[in-house]
Amino acid sequence: xxxxxxTLIIGLSILAAGAQKPVTFNGLxxxxxxxxxxSDAKTRSVSPENLTGDAGKGGMMELEKGSASNAARELGKGxxxxxxxxxxxxxxxxxxxxxxxxAIQHIWMTPTGNWRFTILRFYWDxxxxxxxxxxxxxxFGMGWGVYAPINSMPVTVNPGSAFNCYWVxxxxxxxxxxxxxxxxxxxxxxxxxxxxxxEVPQDAGYxxxxxxxxxxxxxxxxxxxxxIYGKGQYVGTYLAWGVHNKGWWGEGEIKFxxxxxxxxPTINGTGTEDYFCGSYNFDVKGKYQEFSTAYSGLPQVIxxxxxxxxxxxxxxxxxxxxxxxxxxxxxxxxxQDLGWxxxxxxxxxxxxxxxxxxxxxxxxxxxxxxLPLKDQLEQN
Numbered sequence: 001x002x003x004x005x006x007t008l009i010i011g012l013s014i015l016a017a018g019a020q021k022p023v024t025f026n027g028l029x030x031x032x033x034x035x036x037x038x039s040d041a042k043t044r045s046v047s048p049e050n051l052t053g054d055a056g057k058g059g060m061m062e063l064e065k066g067s068a069s070n071a072a073r074e075l076g077k078g079x080x081x082x083x084x085x086x087x088x089x090x091x092x093x094x095x096x097x098x099x100x101x102x103a104i105q106h107i108w109m110t111p112t113g114n115w116r117f118t119i120l121r122f123y124w125d126x127x128x129x130x131x132x133x134x135x136x137x138x139x140f141g142m143g144w145g146v147y148a149p150i151n152s153m154p155v156t157v158n159p160g161s162a163f164n165c166y167w168v169x170x171x172x173x174x175x176x177x178x179x180x181x182x183x184x185x186x187x188x189x190x191x192x193x194x195x196x197x198x199e200v201p202q203d204a205g206y207x208x209x210x211x212x213x214x215x216x217x218x219x220x221x222x223x224x225x226x227x228i229y230g231k232g233q234y235v236g237t238y239l240a241w242g243v244h245n246k247g248w249w250g251e252g253e254i255k256f257x258x259x260x261x262x263x264x265p266t267i268n269g270t271g272t273e274d275y276f277c278g279s280y281n282f283d284v285k286g287k288y289q290e291f292s293t294a295y296s297g298l299p300q301v302i303x304x305x306x307x308x309x310x311x312x313x314x315x316x317x318x319x320x321x322x323x324x325x326x327x328x329x330x331x332x333x334x335x336q337d338l339g340w341x342x343x344x345x346x347x348x349x350x351x352x353x354x355x356x357x358x359x360x361x362x363x364x365x366x367x368x369x370x371l372p373l374k375d376q377l378e379q380n
Contacts, residue, residue: 026198028103028168041198046096047191048082053098067188084190087118087181095191096177100125102197104169109191110161111136115145116377117183124206125173132209133368135377136179138356139209140165141299141317143240145379148299151292153321154236157299167235167358169207170200182374205232205360210368213354213376216244217337220252220348224333224355227368232361233324234331236317237275240300240379242352243312245339248281251346252336259329267325272335276316288314295319319358333357 025034027041042055048067050058059078063069066081087093111118115137122132137143140163141150150157156164169175175195181187214222224237234256243249250272255265269275273282277296282288288301300315325331341347371377 026200027196028170028198028200030105039198041102041196044098044102044195044197046098046193046195048085049080053096053193053195084188087179087187087189089181089184089186092178092180093189094176094178095189096175096193098171098175098193098195100171100173100175100197101200102171102175102195103200104171104175104193104195105166106194107163107165107191108194109136109163109189111163111179111187111189111191113181113183113185113187114378115142116379117181117374118187119180119182119371121178121180122169122207122209123176123178124169124171125175127364129365129367130178131206131365133371134209134211134356136163138211138238138240138354139163141238141297141315143238143315143354143356143379144300144302144313146300146302148290148315149292150297150299150317152297152317152319153294154319155317167207170204171206172200172204182377203362205362206365207358207360208365209356209358211354211356211371212369213352213372215242215352215354215376216350217353218350220337222252222335222337222351222353222355224335225357225359226332227366228327228331228359228361229329229366230361230363231328232331232359233326234320234333234357234359235324236319236358237333238317238356238358239315239335240354241314241316243314243349244351245347245349247340247347249312249339249349249351250281251338251340253338254333254335256325257330257332257334258325258327259331261332272316275335276318295321331359 025037025039027039044053046053061082063077063081067084072079072081116135118136120134120136120139121130123130141155147161154166252272254269254275256267257265282298290301291297292299296318298316302313304310337349337351339347339349
């Protein structure tokens with residue numbers, strides 16, 4: 001009995017010691033369930049008013065050097081002297097250059113000009129080739145250059161052209177974000193990159209986003225991605241879809257070819273609107289119904305105006321937040337470009353489709369397809 005009692009005391013002592021051991025929280029994976037937890041993570045933010053993100057360095061721009069120096073001329077240094085940056089035609093500007101480890105947690109920006117002619121690029125650690133290369137409008141679900149509200153988990157677009165994303169983007173060494181203006185006109189950019197400096201798990205994947213466009217689609221098959229190699233998970237799709245024929249245009253199935261798949265995919269959808277979590281052509285009382293929810297949406301329905309805007313155009317998103325598509329070695333994604341013709345038969349279409357795909361992966365990514373030239377990017 002004495003031995004049993006002694007064993008019990010020792011066991012309770014071990015449990016007590018374990019309970020007292022501090023469990024550190026790195027400040028990532030934020031949600032309402034852990035907001036109460038304190039952390040040694042350091043909150044920082046880069047904006048035109050603090051280009052380095054360093055502690056205590058905001059609002060230090062000299063009046064004569066600020067983008068709003070004229071408006072602030074009666075108030076002086078510290079009074080909204082440099083709230084935006086100008087990007088000249090052909091110029092590439094570094095928006096953020098951050099030394100880690102850490103993670104981006106939120107980006108807000110409102111760029112002027114043609115959103116297809118403004119190219120975002122993200123570089124992680126020692127990369128020379130970017131992991132993100134996307135026109136700014138498409139990155140935030142605004143591929144047609146027309147404002148529409150989006151209210152989703154990782155992306156929100158608020159009045160009047162306020163782009164926000166909450167994709168968590170970890171990096172081990174550093175992060176660099178650039179913006180290129182390929183337009184013939186000067187543009188301005190207000191922005192803020194909110195990030196945390198903290199320990200990053202070794203199994204953290206790097207955030208990637210890739211843009212493509214076919215106008216027209218050839219032989220009824222659009223390839224969203226075929227150069228994803230490595231281990232990771234696919235987390236989102238945005239499509240800007242322009243229709244060149246009459247009638248319902250979205251009968252095509254999406255297909256995910258994973259790892260060893262060859263002729264036939266592992267994941268095979270049942271229709272375009274089905275993949276975007278809708279049904280029956282998004283038709284409510286004979287009209288397309290826009291919607292924006294946490295994980296999917298049809299925020300943009302651009303209708304013919306009876307004159308020059310003659311074609312129907314659509315913007316759709318699908319975020320795989322709760323159902324990421326995990327792959328071990330490779331991933332290829334296609335979607336069929338199908339409508340209807342007489343006799344209840346499918347019609348192979350020649351639509352104008354632009355896509356932005358989002359995924360995380362470990363290791364180095366393969367080369368992206370070359371970004372289309374300016375004339376091939378233009379919404380027309």
